[in-house]
Amino acid sequence: MSGLQAVVRRKLLRSFYYAFDLAVILAALVLAGLFYVHEYGGIVLGRYPEKLVLRESSVITASDGTVLRKIPLPESGYRVTAELEEMPDLLIDTFLAVEDRSFYLHHGLDYKGIARAILNNTAHFQVSEGGSTITQQLARNLFLNRDKNMLRKLNEASLALALEKRLSKHDILQLYLNQIYMGDSQHGVKAAAEHYFGISDLKKLDIMQIAALAAIPKGPSIYNPLGDSELPVKRRELVLGIMRQQGLITGEEMMAAVHEEYKPPAAVNNKTIGASYIDAALQEATRLTGKSREELQTGGYTIVTGMNRAAQSALEESFRNPDLFPPNGKDQQVEAAMVMIDHRTGEIVALTGGRNPVTGGLNRAVIDARQPGSAFKPIIVYGPVLESGFYTPESMLQDRQAAYGSYKPENLNGTYQGQMSMKQALQQSVNAPAVWLLQQVGISKAQKFAAKLGIELTQEDYNLSIALGGVHTGVSPLKMAQAYSVFASGGFFREAHMVRQIKDSKGRVLYSHHSNERQAISPLTAERMTGMLRSVVNEGTGKKACMNRPVAGKTGTTQLDLPGISSKANRDLWFVGYTPEWTAAVWMGFDRTDQNNYMTAGSGKAAALFSAVMSKALEGYK
Template identity: 75%
Template structure:
């Protein structure tokens, strides 16, 4: 008997020791868990302060208010921020009634809600409720993923507690209502109100709209107002019942809202045009404000440009016609770029950096990389000569072979007339008279004239080969259009620009273009140049640029000049010209010109493209 009692006592003691060990282990685990919950959230929030500054989508607009792009936020969608004070009290109270009624009575964790969710999930044998407070939802959305794991829930609770210590209830609720996903790529109640109802002033929301918005977070993909299954109406009516129960609306208001049918707003569709233009406008805006492009795109800025949406559309539609371009090479498509300036204001009306431009792609319209050929002659030869006062369009110039040290230019057709007027030399794009003219005016005076038109030539270009457009680094279509715009505007220089105005998220103007103009060259020089350039279009090399209105302009061609390749092979084709409203420059060529990729057509092809774009822009 004694042995039995001893054995029983030994087992009892062993069980007690095990129980004690388990109790100690559980206590240690609880303490570790409490320590983890306390430390993890504080550490996470402290390490990522940027998460507490919500990004806001930027908007790029054309001159007439057409929205060109609502810039999506990196990795997400579109968001517009609103303060809690900008939101109607009924909207805020409805979200609290639906999502977290004890928001102002807990410190981040709604223990009653958690207990209720545990009970209901147990009864239903599935996860049907989350029990997460608004602070927990914000913690999850800012810092975590949506995986339903115990660790994620623990982390969520820890971060929620940390947020409550760092932020006020006002700030947490405001951030939640701006951060919450509302379906169809919209984040926050302001973006959702604009997207689903066309309402930009949140205080204009009616009862049905408020209920519809508060219905979305439960299931953004199925409860947004635009769904086709009718689930959003059921959810909206459920929310209306909660609003009535909480005394937020009357029985009559609830009944009226339940009868209301959803009609999507007639929102203006974004015009998916101007990829190259937008890239260049953002670069300009960044330079003007000193802000990075990322700041501009995620800081809620609205950038109003000078784009003429109709002209941009005409430009891109014309560029989509392959018949207007030379044949492609063996392994490359022939490319093109064009810039159009409204020389009355200096605003860039339209621009494309290629035939199939994409955001972030090569912008051939703004890169100084192409030889302008004879299109440079008005800028560096004939313009400076007229401005000097020593020459007129009727001045006689020698047209004969001549050498200038080691430089011996030739006329392309090998024909020399002995003597021609300046008007004829430009009209027929003769080389010999152009080089002679530059030698007479002087390179210093000529380059100073070009600088007045916006073209600053480096020291490598201080030689006579610039007379025929042989530049060290090349030039862009935009700079060529800028230079010719001075001729078009009576000698007045107006800086080509895209950005008209920049506003921050509150509507404050942070930049606005202030017109500045200067008389760069004499009105007489501009008038005489325009007369000669009109001659080029009516009777000379630019005939294919003719329209049903006066056009002045000049063609330009640079030859390939590679051994074993036909002398007819060309590297660059240009036409730069203007009407009474717009100055435009067109370039054609290959990104990489070689034995397999070159053009045999002449600059008339560029002149014809100019005319095609302008006809569509003018709707001739």
């Protein structure tokens, strides 16, 4: 009997030791877990403080304040942040009633809710999202993925506790209401209010609209108001019931809201314009502010541009008309670019870098890559000699075939008159007088004059071929329009710009354009040049640029000059000109000009495009 008792006693002792060891292990695991929960959240918050600063969609507007583009965030959504004080109390109280009624009582975790969640999880043999407080939801959305496992729940709890230590309840709630996903690519209650109801001032939301917003977080894809099922309506009615139950609204207000029909905001014309313009404006804004493009796009900035929407629309509409362009090549489309400047202010009113511009695409309007041909003559030859005071439009110039060392320029038609007036030489775009005149005035003086118009030439351009537009690296339509704008404005240089103002997310002005205009050339030179350029349009090579208002301008053509290809084959077609209101430069050509892709049309095609765009764009001007 004593042997049996000894066996039983040993088994009991062994069981006790096993239980003790298990208890010690469990205690150690609990302590390790508590230590992990206590430490993990603080470490993560310390390592990624930028997560607490929400990215906000920046906005780019036209000159009249119309939104041209609301820039999506990297996660492909939109956010407009709002201070908690901008939100009505009913909105805040409703979200608290629906999402976390004990928000102001707990320190990040709702232990009663957690207990209920554990019971439910145990009963259903799964890990659910039950028991999450607003702080936990914020922690999950800012720092974690949506995996449903125990480690993620521990991390979430740890982060929630750390957030409560780091931030006030006010700041946590404000972050939550600005961060929460609200369906249809909208983040935060303000972005959702604008998107679903067309309301920017949150305090103008009515009871039904507040209930609709509070209904969304439970299932953003199925409960947002734009859903075509009954689910959004039923969820909204459930929220209204909670609002009534919590004493936030009366029974009468609840019934009125239940019967209020949701009406989406008036359809907005989502047709976007100005892809090239906006890209260039963002590039300009980065230069002006020193901020990266990503910072400008996600910092909630408002970038006000000088774009005239009517002008930009007229420009893009004309560029979609194939009849206004030369025939395409064998494997390429003829491309084009155009820039329009209000020379009275320097603002770029319209710009496109191609016939089918896309965001981030090649912007031919701002790249110095094309030879300007005879359109360069007023900048490098006739402007400098008029400024010298030794020549007038009536001065007689030499028109003879001549050699300047190895350089032997020729007139296109092969004929020479011996001499002709400066006005006639420009009007008919005759080459020999232009080269002779540049030699007379001197290349150095000519280059200094061009610099006053915004075109800096290099040492490689120190030769007489620049008289005919032989610029080493080429020029952009933007620089050509800038240069001619000085003639158009009576000799004043006003820097061409797109950005008028930049404001931060709080409405504070970060940058505002201030004109530093200067008298670059004499008013007399500008007046005489305008007179000669008007004769080019009225009687010379630029006749196709004629409009129902005075036009001054100059054509430009560069030849292909490839062996075995017709001498009529052209590489670049230009027209640069101005009306009393605006200056514009047009370029046409192929991205890669070769034996299969070249133009036989002349620069009259560019002049005609100038006329088509400017006529339509200026319809509203008397």
